Amino acid sequence: MEKDFEYLEHTADAEFIAYGRTVDEAFENAALATAGLMLDPKAVKPTVEKNVELSGDALDTLLYDWLSELLYIFEVDRIVFAKFQVRVTGENGAYSLNAIIYGEGVEKHPDIFMHVKAVTFHDLRFEKRNNIYEAQVLLDI
């Protein structure tokens, strides 16, 4: 695995492929790619901690829910995130996600440069290729 994620160009929107040796890692990197569009995750001090629990019947829709949840928390709790510990369990038809996310109040980051507004189903995929999990997501910005 050469890199954690990469951005693809798309008019008016932002798209990435996140990679992982495990499902958990791919979900973590997808979150990092999403957060990275908003600000430099290295500039965020992990002073706030939040738990996220989700369930779903497929990994791609679970990924959709996971990133949508982060955007919801960003707007409602006004927290920016930079560090993610994800644990996905279960098998086809019944998956659970438990995550701890670390971040900081949005007021500490007036320099946020892009507002990611939503996750789309366009191009959404989660699959294993050459032993690496790939999570491709197009975001509405």
Add this chain to the structure above:
Amino acid sequence: MVLDKVKKISEDIWEIPQDYKPGMNVPGRIFLSDKLMEGLESGAVEQTANIATLPGIQKYSMAMPDVHIGYGFPIGGVAAFDADTGVISPGGVGFDINCGVRLLRSSLTADQVRPRANDLINALYEAVPSGLGSKSGFLVNDAQLNEVFRIGARWAVENGFGVKADLEHCEENGEMKGADPAKVSKKAHDRGKPQLGTLGSGNHFLEIQMVEKIYDETVAKAFGLREGQVTVMIHCGSRGAGHQICTDYVKVMERASGKYGIRLYDRQLACAPLGSPEAQDYFAAMAAGANYAWANRQIISHWVREAFKKHYGPDIKMDLLYDVAHNVAKFEEHEVDGVMKTLCVHRKGATRAFPPGRPEVPLAYREVGQPVIIPGSMGSASYVLVGTQKGMQLTFGSTCHGAGRVMSRHEALKDIRGNEVKRELLERGIIVKAPKDSAIAEEAPEVYKDIDNVVDVVDRLGISKKVARLTPIAVAKG
């Protein structure tokens, strides 16, 4: 080559043949000049063709001249579905439900406003919270938020934000029927609550403009517009509430598409048959989102008026000319092959443009047709157009919604410096106020098509006609 298959069938009209890809129920139509055709993205052609495969689509899957690639539907997409055999798709409305634009016409002239433009734009910037994740200066409670979802702009007017006449000069009277707050998730309530009365970020803005040119004196008179007059344009939508409603229902529809056996080329086209429980629930939630947006623009209008009155005294007039949605699905009566039918018309980055005589057009304008407000990109002109009968025949009474992007926000942020754009605009006499320079970069004039070219196409086609051209004096960017 994808684009080779797109055939010019007459001036400004290009057709995607029905055999372009398997499963198309109708051909596609893209309205572009030869010049704009050069910039057409193959992805936008694919997306227009994909929509043509959805059940119950009528006549053509269409794209307006400001078309650009979206997800699922292209921006600039118009698709009408038969109420009995068709579908509704959240992706065909977009995330920012009832993103739209309204125009206030003032009794002031540019000569009166220019010398104080800097103070004014600062006052507007202070009065209307903007920028990323912006929070409102006032907070509604849960019961009030439900009313906002249910009755839209009327809630705002009943609570002191504006006057009754505003509601008469608003698409759907600012209150889309069939809205049900109970179909809006808790998350959408949570996101919507603190953001009511905020502009947001991205391409949203408040702009002080002047009427630079009148093209049609009769219609301009009916619209209350004259050269040299100052107008204020407000461009924003349903904020996090709309985004969450769309997020929630694309997922519901993704499942429904499978359940009802609808084959999708793109999962963002997820949809459900009109009349199904999923479709009914989405419509009720979407209408609530649309109402939220109308209330939002109504509240902001009130603050804009207050700021102007503080500077120019209480006697100045700032009437609402009109307010249009450009991301919405609506049930409308249209003629298809000589028969009147009820259709669910999806406009995603497209504006309704109804002709004289239609009952949906406010009484004040019914003899001349519906006002259509077209915002330009930052620093460029905007337009007021009027709806036509030709538009009813060609595009289900629809026209463009703006300039249409040519460069991604991502790309713009890398390549363009906001402070330089700001300086260039200032040299042209246009003041820009933004939360930060990057907000200017991502909306710089060069990331959009030339609005004049886009509007010329719809005017030549006759799907709406030019009434007035507005040029910016000062902009407060979200």
